[in-house]
Amino acid sequence: MLMAxxxxxxxxxxxxxxxxxxxxxxVGTFLVLxxxxxxxxxxxxxxxxxxxxxxxxxxxxxGPLQIIGAALTGILTVFLTELLVSSRRxxxxxxxGLVFPLLFSIGVLLLNLYAGNVHIDTHTVLLGEIxxxxxxxxxxxxxxxxxxxxxMAAMALINAxxxxxxxxxxxxxxxxxxxxxxLGFAPGLLFYTxxxxxxxxAVAAFDAVGAVLFVAFVIVIxxxxxxxxxxxxxxxxIGVAVSLASSVIGYxxxxxxxxxxxxxxxxxxxxFLLAAFLAGPRYGIVAQAxxxxxxxxxxxxxxxxxxxxxxxxxxxxxxxxxxxxxREHLLWSGEHARNAIVRGLxxxxxxxxxxxxxLTPQGREIAREILEPARx
Amino acid sequence: xxxxxxxxxxxxxxxxxxxLMLGLVSxxxxxxxxxxxxxxxxxxxxxxxxxxxxxxxxxxxARELGAIMLGALxxxxxxxxxxxxxxxxxxxxxxxxxGIVLSTFFALGVVLLTHIQGTNNASQGGLDAFLFxxxxxxxxxxxxxxxxxxxxxxxxxxxxxxxxxxxxxxxxFARALGMPVLALEVTLTVMIALAVVVGLQIVGVVLMAAMVxxxxxxxxxxxxRLETMVPLAALFGIVSGISGALVSTLGRGLATGPLIVISVxxxxxxxxxxxxxxxMLWELIQRSRQRRxxxxxxxxxxxxxxxxxxxxxxFQSEQGxxxxxxxxxxxxxxxxxxxxxxxxxxxxxxxxxxxxxLTGTGRDEAARILASLNTGSD
Numbered sequence: 001m002l003m004a005x006x007x008x009x010x011x012x013x014x015x016x017x018x019x020x021x022x023x024x025x026x027v028g029t030f031l032v033l034x035x036x037x038x039x040x041x042x043x044x045x046x047x048x049x050x051x052x053x054x055x056x057x058x059x060x061x062x063g064p065l066q067i068i069g070a071a072l073t074g075i076l077t078v079f080l081t082e083l084l085v086s087s088r089r090x091x092x093x094x095x096x097g098l099v100f101p102l103l104f105s106i107g108v109l110l111l112n113l114y115a116g117n118v119h120i121d122t123h124t125v126l127l128g129e130i131x132x133x134x135x136x137x138x139x140x141x142x143x144x145x146x147x148x149x150x151x152m153a154a155m156a157l158i159n160a161x162x163x164x165x166x167x168x169x170x171x172x173x174x175x176x177x178x179x180x181x182x183l184g185f186a187p188g189l190l191f192y193t194x195x196x197x198x199x200x201x202a203v204a205a206f207d208a209v210g211a212v213l214f215v216a217f218v219i220v221i222x223x224x225x226x227x228x229x230x231x232x233x234x235x236x237x238i239g240v241a242v243s244l245a246s247s248v249i250g251y252x253x254x255x256x257x258x259x260x261x262x263x264x265x266x267x268x269x270x271x272f273l274l275a276a277f278l279a280g281p282r283y284g285i286v287a288q289a290x291x292x293x294x295x296x297x298x299x300x301x302x303x304x305x306x307x308x309x310x311x312x313x314x315x316x317x318x319x320x321x322x323x324x325x326x327r328e329h330l331l332w333s334g335e336h337a338r339n340a341i342v343r344g345l346x347x348x349x350x351x352x353x354x355x356x357x358x359l360t361p362q363g364r365e366i367a368r369e370i371l372e373p374a375r376x
Numbered sequence: 377x378x379x380x381x382x383x384x385x386x387x388x389x390x391x392x393x394x395x396l397m398l399g400l401v402s403x404x405x406x407x408x409x410x411x412x413x414x415x416x417x418x419x420x421x422x423x424x425x426x427x428x429x430x431x432x433x434x435x436x437x438a439r440e441l442g443a444i445m446l447g448a449l450x451x452x453x454x455x456x457x458x459x460x461x462x463x464x465x466x467x468x469x470x471x472x473x474x475g476i477v478l479s480t481f482f483a484l485g486v487v488l489l490t491h492i493q494g495t496n497n498a499s500q501g502g503l504d505a506f507l508f509x510x511x512x513x514x515x516x517x518x519x520x521x522x523x524x525x526x527x528x529x530x531x532x533x534x535x536x537x538x539x540x541x542x543x544x545x546x547x548x549f550a551r552a553l554g555m556p557v558l559a560l561e562v563t564l565t566v567m568i569a570l571a572v573v574v575g576l577q578i579v580g581v582v583l584m585a586a587m588v589x590x591x592x593x594x595x596x597x598x599x600x601r602l603e604t605m606v607p608l609a610a611l612f613g614i615v616s617g618i619s620g621a622l623v624s625t626l627g628r629g630l631a632t633g634p635l636i637v638i639s640v641x642x643x644x645x646x647x648x649x650x651x652x653x654x655x656m657l658w659e660l661i662q663r664s665r666q667r668r669x670x671x672x673x674x675x676x677x678x679x680x681x682x683x684x685x686x687x688x689x690x691f692q693s694e695q696g697x698x699x700x701x702x703x704x705x706x707x708x709x710x711x712x713x714x715x716x717x718x719x720x721x722x723x724x725x726x727x728x729x730x731x732x733x734l735t736g737t738g739r740d741e742a743a744r745i746l747a748s749l750n751t752g753s754d
Contacts, residue, residue: 032468037475038416045582087656089597089648094415094589101586102641105634108508112630127486212423212582213486216479223472254487258494263486270480277466285465 019152021243026159028218042100043074049107074199128210216266227276309367395617403591403613410592418588424455426485452569509580509633511621583633597651616640680742692731
């Protein structure tokens with residue numbers, strides 16, 4: 001049974017894709033919340049340099065040495081960026097854009113020069129080879145486990161442990177770095193550890209999805225979750241769910257259309273983000289438009305109630321509290337006024353008395369709520 | 377290959393012309409992006425151009441740079457619009473919006489790229505070159521289109537110079553003057569996409585960000601006026617573009633993009649270190665000069681006060697005393713002061729250490745320093 005799973009390329013590919021997403025979610029969530037998403041982009045690019053250098057020096061193309069060695073390049077990127085910023089000659093965004101293209105360029109150039117010796121070509125650098133992860137397997141307890149699956153599972157586990165153990169500290173450092181520092185939680189160290197894990201995850205995911213597509217997993221998935229919830233723990237959980245769904249749907253679509261699997265998975269994460277952006281329960285465009293409309297209608301019914309209340313039982317009541325007056329005195333258009341009256345009638349705030357509009361006790365209550373707020 | 381043969385070579389000519397236009401456009405337009413703190417928009421727009429390239433290819437049915445550039449421009453504009461929408465209508469911050477648009481557009485491009493490869497179109501070989509750039513593959517016809525875009529951006533920048541300048545440095549004031557600030561900002565953003573489009577063939581989409589940012593950052597170190605920064609950035613862009621592209625045509629199988637990025641990065645490092653006034657080396661020299669001047673002033677005033685305390689103009693202070701008073705070695709500084717004729721060294725025969733006394737001009741100088749300290753002006 002288990003053997004069949006490990007021998008099924010589709011299952012292995014989907015599992016690797018999902019694990020890339022899950023591992024990336026745990027670190028990406030905090031990067032997105034801290035407003036440092038583009039560091040993930042920079043790290044994703046510059047680890048290429050580290051991977052090539054580690055390969056040329058130690059001839060290691062996978063395993064812990066490669067992950068740690070190349071991950072240090074990610075830290076180097078962040079360090080160089082901060083060095084440039086602290087010289088006060090370059091702004092943060094420009095500094096990021098200066099450092100990673102250089103490291104990336106050197107990496108690609110080394111690849112060009114030693115193309116014959118290195119297992120990766122410039123194509124793999126960008127796109128990864130998730131479709132072939134099941135070819136490169138190691139033997140674990142008699143099962144042929146893909147190398148990528150193993151390293152991604154390890155990274156996902158490490159990241160999950162890190163977030164689990166330091167959940168409180170990460171939460172505090174993310175939302176109130178000053179307080180975290182004052183309480184002695186070393187937010188700087190925590191952040192650098194987070195970046196180191198991000199780099200390591202990028203290296204582990206490199207064979208599967210390449211440098212650029214990794215960015216989709218580490219930024220897009222947490223951003224999607226961020227649009228859907230206000231709770232940090234829930235954000236992580238949604239991220240895991242989106243990772244799983246993107247992997248499955250992306251694989252299915254890619255096979256159907258015969259296109260890049262990793263690319264399709266990343267496109268699907270974008271699809272989820274778009275869906276959350278448009279139809280999110282609270283921050284989505286549709287939900288916000290609906291809430292604005294609700295608010296506008298509430299304002300209208302309040303305005304109507306107050307207007308009627310002000311002129312109730314006054315001598316000019318017959319002239320003020322009629323549909324026509326709403327157009328002239330409240331400057332509402334005919335349709336606008338008609339809709340407001342119909343809603344008022346429907347909700348039982350007003351009743352018609354010939355031409356005259358009269359407040360019901362319920363409608364009077366609404367007007368009083370506005371006019372005499374202190375009474376309550 | 378001799379220099380003459382190199383310069384008359386058809387490919388090399390194309391490469392030089394292309395790199396020239398690329399450097400000109402990206403340096404010029406990048407200046408505005410960097411000054412407006414939109415450096416990473418260049419990164420996002422260049423990655424986002426990939427699906428546009430593929431769609432342009434699919435629409436034209438062959439590798440036609442015109443269609444491909446149009447596609448890239450449209451994709452870039454759409455990406456910029458999406459970044460704006462995401463930051464404006466959701467709670468995502470700009471950096472997240474940039475990352476999202478960059479990666480999903482690029483992923484879409486990858487999907488389209490593999491789709492094109494799947495259709496086994498014989499002319500698709502050229503598309504991969506747009507990832508890292510292949511200057512040697514530039515055709516004469518491509519240059520004409522690139523020249524058109526270059527001309528367009530030159531006209532835009534010179535025609536709207538005053539407006540762009542104001543929008544970069546004081547958008548609030550520009551708005552108060554009744555300038556169409558939003559339209560100008562949109563134009564500046566679209567112009568980043570234009571720069572990306574020119575660079576497609578030579579640098580490729582992945583590294584175009586550096587060509588937008590680096591020449592402008594390098595130029596910024598050398599000058600303080602936009603009027604000099606923009607031409608200088610263009611010049612830096614041209615120099616690095618041509619040198620990187622030339623190297624790539626010499627070596628076999630070298631992608632052009634990385635070479636250009638490395639040469640432009642070198643320019644940035646040189647500028648950061650050696651540019652007059654803003655350069656780090658300049659700052660080091662300035663700082664040590666100031667430290668020296670301060671030390672001189674301290675020594676002169678110390679000698680002056682000691683002499684005053686002892687009621688003896690010619691009072692001689694012992695070297696060790698001055699060292700311990702200033703908690704550092706002062707001999708070198710005193711020797712420099714002696715060279716200027718402000719102090720003189722004396723020997724007092726029973727002791728074998730040096731003693732120092734102010735000369736007449738040294739006394740005047742010390743008095744001047746103390747007086748300026750007291751009035752609080754220099």
